Amino acid sequence: MSRCSDACITRGAVVALAALALVAPASGAGTGAATQSSNPSRPALGFGKAATPAEIAGWDIDVRPDGAGLPRGRGSVAKGQEIYDEKCASCHGTFGESTDYMPIAGGVGSLKTAQPVRTTGSKLNYATTLFDYIRRAMPFTNPQTLAPDEVYALTAYVLNLNDILPSDAVLDQDSLPKLKLPNRDGFTTEHGFTRRDGKPDTRNVACMKNCTTQLRLSSEMPDYARDAHGNLAEQTRALGAVEGVNTVAPNAAPAANVVASVTLPAGAALAQKAGCMACHGVVKGAVGPAFRDVAAKYADAAQAEARLVAKVRSGGGGVWGAIPMPAQPQLKEGDARVIVQWILAGSK
Amino acid sequence: MNPGDARRRFLRRAAAIAGGAVSASAGENVGFREAAAQDLERNLPPHVPEWSRRLGAPILASPYGVPSKFEANVRRRESPGLTRTPQSSVAFTPLQNLFGIITPSGLHFERHHAGVPDVDPEQHRLMIHGLVRNPRIYTLDDIVRFPSVSRVHFIECGANSGMEWANVAVPTVQYSHGMIGCSEWTGVPLSTLLDEAGVDPRGKFILAEGADGASLTRTLPMAMALDDVLVVYGQNGEMLRPEQGYPLRLLVPGVQGVSSVKWLRRLKVGDEPWNTREEALHYVDLMPDGRHRQYTWIQEAKSVVTSPSGGQVILDRGYHEIRGLAWSGRGRVKRVDVSTDGGRNWKTATLQTPILPKALTRFRLDWSWDGGPALLQSRVIDETGYVQPTIRQLREVRGTRSIYHNNAIQTWRVDPSGEVSNVQVL
Numbered sequence: 001m002s003r004c005s006d007a008c009i010t011r012g013a014v015v016a017l018a019a020l021a022l023v024a025p026a027s028g029a030g031t032g033a034a035t036q037s038s039n040p041s042r043p044a045l046g047f048g049k050a051a052t053p054a055e056i057a058g059w060d061i062d063v064r065p066d067g068a069g070l071p072r073g074r075g076s077v078a079k080g081q082e083i084y085d086e087k088c089a090s091c092h093g094t095f096g097e098s099t100d101y102m103p104i105a106g107g108v109g110s111l112k113t114a115q116p117v118r119t120t121g122s123k124l125n126y127a128t129t130l131f132d133y134i135r136r137a138m139p140f141t142n143p144q145t146l147a148p149d150e151v152y153a154l155t156a157y158v159l160n161l162n163d164i165l166p167s168d169a170v171l172d173q174d175s176l177p178k179l180k181l182p183n184r185d186g187f188t189t190e191h192g193f194t195r196r197d198g199k200p201d202t203r204n205v206a207c208m209k210n211c212t213t214q215l216r217l218s219s220e221m222p223d224y225a226r227d228a229h230g231n232l233a234e235q236t237r238a239l240g241a242v243e244g245v246n247t248v249a250p251n252a253a254p255a256a257n258v259v260a261s262v263t264l265p266a267g268a269a270l271a272q273k274a275g276c277m278a279c280h281g282v283v284k285g286a287v288g289p290a291f292r293d294v295a296a297k298y299a300d301a302a303q304a305e306a307r308l309v310a311k312v313r314s315g316g317g318g319v320w321g322a323i324p325m326p327a328q329p330q331l332k333e334g335d336a337r338v339i340v341q342w343i344l345a346g347s348k
Numbered sequence: 349m350n351p352g353d354a355r356r357r358f359l360r361r362a363a364a365i366a367g368g369a370v371s372a373s374a375g376e377n378v379g380f381r382e383a384a385a386q387d388l389e390r391n392l393p394p395h396v397p398e399w400s401r402r403l404g405a406p407i408l409a410s411p412y413g414v415p416s417k418f419e420a421n422v423r424r425r426e427s428p429g430l431t432r433t434p435q436s437s438v439a440f441t442p443l444q445n446l447f448g449i450i451t452p453s454g455l456h457f458e459r460h461h462a463g464v465p466d467v468d469p470e471q472h473r474l475m476i477h478g479l480v481r482n483p484r485i486y487t488l489d490d491i492v493r494f495p496s497v498s499r500v501h502f503i504e505c506g507a508n509s510g511m512e513w514a515n516v517a518v519p520t521v522q523y524s525h526g527m528i529g530c531s532e533w534t535g536v537p538l539s540t541l542l543d544e545a546g547v548d549p550r551g552k553f554i555l556a557e558g559a560d561g562a563s564l565t566r567t568l569p570m571a572m573a574l575d576d577v578l579v580v581y582g583q584n585g586e587m588l589r590p591e592q593g594y595p596l597r598l599l600v601p602g603v604q605g606v607s608s609v610k611w612l613r614r615l616k617v618g619d620e621p622w623n624t625r626e627e628a629l630h631y632v633d634l635m636p637d638g639r640h641r642q643y644t645w646i647q648e649a650k651s652v653v654t655s656p657s658g659g660q661v662i663l664d665r666g667y668h669e670i671r672g673l674a675w676s677g678r679g680r681v682k683r684v685d686v687s688t689d690g691g692r693n694w695k696t697a698t699l700q701t702p703i704l705p706k707a708l709t710r711f712r713l714d715w716s717w718d719g720g721p722a723l724l725q726s727r728v729i730d731e732t733g734y735v736q737p738t739i740r741q742l743r744e745v746r747g748t749r750s751i752y753h754n755n756a757i758q759t760w761r762v763d764p765s766g767e768v769s770n771v772q773v774l
Contacts, residue, residue, distance in 0.1 A: 043482050043544040047490040051475055051483035059475055059614055062555055065623045100432045112638030123629050133625035136563040143561045186639050193644035196678055201745040202737035206729055208694045215690045219515035219772040229428060229519050232659035237422050237445045241668050242660040245767055272434055
């Protein structure tokens with residue numbers, strides 16, 4: 001009852017304001033106002049402005065499973081591979097296998113097994129969703145920079161990586177929504193979570209006395225993971241009847257509320273902000289080389305700073321392996337310089 | 349707590365401040381600890397505290413106030429190794445240290461898919477279009493001008509406790525349950541905006557889209573949209589924090605957090621769901637038969653003891669107040685029971701008012717710890733009569749690989765040493 005009251009009052013207020021508009025001189029030809037609250041032919045309060053078709057077109061990028069919303073365009077698997085190697089492989093791996101993020105290839109048919117391999121290929125039900133997501137959110141550091149033809153090409157290539165499309169395939173606005181993916185029928189909405197009054201899976205009983213006759217400890221934190229989340233003594237307020245467990249030095253005195261301030265060096269902060277750490281580690285390489293390895297390699301190189309600053313911003317490849325580094329044009333030169341200086345100084 | 353206990357505890361903390369890892373049993377350190385304690389005792393009776401003998405900081409030392417520096421332990425934290433980049437990651441709310449039911453805005457958990465955009469409210473727009481008679485574009489000025497409402501609701505990520513389906517994986521309640529926050533939200537009912545737009549009778553679903561780099565999208569059923577969904581700009585008396593969607597977000601009460609789209613820029617009315625990436629590749633629940641449940645919107649009733657809880661040490665025997673939080677995405681909390689023996693016997697906890705629908709509810713129970721082993725649990729019953737399930741009951745239906753919607757009863761083991769840890773019992 002009271003759950004509804006706020007909304008009901010507000011909707012009532014809208015009706016009242018609409019009625020006022022009937023007698024207001026500024027209401028113009030507002031003769032239909034009395035019916036507007038439930039089925040308006042124009043806004044009752046009229047705030048904002050009408051969205052023009054051109055304005056809507058610029059933002060209306062969603063694509064539905066039936067293909068509604070697909071722009072005109074076409075792209076081939078071959079073209080997709082070119083773009084992928086340049087802009088995507090640095091994070092997703094040459095064959096879409098990188099597990100740093102959810103892998104985009106492999107595992108088709110594995111979901112019913114004891115070891116389901118969760119990938120874009122094994123989970124996806126409609127190719128339209130793949131197109132929609134690449135178009136709106138990829139590449140991770142420069143979303144919404146791909147032209148429709150490029151998105152078709154990348155969609156085709158990702159499906160090819162999953163052996164769903166042959167390597168000579170071409171996709172366009174007509175063929176893409178017709179594709180039937182392996183997991184098309186792998187989803188269900190027959191469950192209790194779609195509605196507020198949905199039926200729950202479980203039916204526990206609120207027993208109060210002598211409820212469980214046997215009790216088995218099935219899982220506890222292993223000793224080796226004791227400090228996996230750092231020193232828990234520093235993660236809770238040491239005030240009151242409890243304090244944090246010192247997980248760094250067992251049996252020692254727990255830390256008090258000491259002032260712990262973590263200030264990153266400017267280069268490290270900028271590297272984190274710019275997304276460099278998505279592919280590079282400081283000590284250990286991931287997709288790209290470790291920063292310490294970069295520093296070692298260029299320790300005695302002439303013009304190392306200027307060359308690396310240019311490389312960070314324009315991209316490069318062939319030095320550390322098959323996967324090229326994507327260009328980072330959004331990164332200001334001054335910021336790139338601070339990051340490179342930090343890397344060359346040992347990333348400390 | 350007797351005076352001797354207080355003294356012992358004070359010395360422990362003094363030692364921690366003075367030297368960090370000093371062995372409590374090492375005799376040669378006692379003098380050092382006593383010296384450190386004497387130094388700290390200079391502010392205790394009969395001495396007059398140093399802050400009573402000098403002028404304090406002026407007003408406006410911190411124009412938008414910040415917590416005391418002594419609260420540095422209380423902060424959002426990342427679970428190590430959980431995600432690859434800090435832009436597409438999660439930071440957890442320190443539930444173990446919160447009072448009442450409101451989460452301070454700066455401690456409300458963070459979950460972003462492409463970082464936190466720096467949105468200029470002057471240049472932010474909300475577009476409403478699709479199957480409507482009057483497609484509209486609103487400025488923040490327009491949105492704030494609409495008749496407003498304020499309501500207290502929780503937001504819980506669908507993946508909260510998702511790491512614990514098969515076994516315990518994280519040490520504290522911050523990591524096991526900290527993808528939840530509860531705020532007083534202020535904004536416009538979505539129904540008001542839909543009335544203004546004039547929804548076509550064919551419109552059965554709404555697509556909500558964010559203005560972040562992920563342009564995150566989620567489908568919302570029209571019945572839910574017209575019920576109690578808000579388009580909000582206010583949180584706990586201030587504008588939304590950037591991490592919470594500044595300057596505008598959707599608030600879908602009782603529904604998994606990803607639906608409360610942040611940095612909301614577009615609402616499109618349609619006649620079918622969209623099957624977006626966040627409802628086909630993620631936020632879908634893998635069942636034992638290999639199929640995924642899709643559009644699992646509702647967050648079912650759940651509760652957890654926040655103190656004492658995993659990663660803490662109970663300092664003394666005797667009286668303790670067991671404290672915790674309970675909530676339900678289907679309405680109000682009706683009752684919470686607490687067990688200290690792993691679920692064999694239960695006592696009904698006291699609920700703190702107000703008890704609001706789809707909001708956190710604080711519960712408390714008096715307990716006397718005898719120094720022996722204990723297994724602490726809480727079990728919520730919501731106003732629909734639904735009883736929070738055991739992990740065994742959930743696994744019987746959903747297996748251990750579904751990631752989302754783990755609302756099992758949580759067990760904390762109390763060791764005779766006082767240390768509390770995360771365990772599961774079957």
